[in-house]
Amino acid sequence: MSERIGPEQGLEILQDGRALFIDVRDPESHRQARIPGALPLSQAGLEAFLAATDRAHPLVVYCYHGHSSQSASDFLSEQGFQAVVSLDGGFEYWRRAYPDQVETGDDLPAG
Numbered sequence: 001m002s003e004r005i006g007p008e009q010g011l012e013i014l015q016d017g018r019a020l021f022i023d024v025r026d027p028e029s030h031r032q033a034r035i036p037g038a039l040p041l042s043q044a045g046l047e048a049f050l051a052a053t054d055r056a057h058p059l060v061v062y063c064y065h066g067h068s069s070q071s072a073s074d075f076l077s078e079q080g081f082q083a084v085v086s087l088d089g090g091f092e093y094w095r096r097a098y099p100d101q102v103e104t105g106d107d108l109p110a111g
């Protein structure tokens with residue numbers, strides 16, 4: 001089972017820039033609002049993601065409430081990713097706790 005982290009730890013990791021945030025919600029939800037710089041990952045993009053991503057790159061996976069991100073994290077661990085965590089509370093908690101850490105609409109990811 002992959003590790004879970006709380007939102008405070010997620011914020012620290014985001015600010016350190018040491019992990020890739022993976023958004024497993026539906027693509028439209030991602031387009032509307034997301035954790036800054038997060039990558040949308042759906043079934044359709046999975047193969048390309050697995051082919052292109054370094055297994056050593058730390059990943060923080062999030063969904064709506066922190067449930068489906070746990071199975072997505074387990075799956076990514078099984079695919080060889082060495083540092084995968086699931087974000088407790090998901091985006092719904094995150095957007096209320098850290099409204100200034102939400103990117104919306106078609107804003108380009110920072111950096």
Ligand SMILES: O=S(=O)([O-])[S-]
Pocket residue numbers: 063064065066067068069090
């Ligand atoms: O996205 S969710 O599985 O936490 S409802």
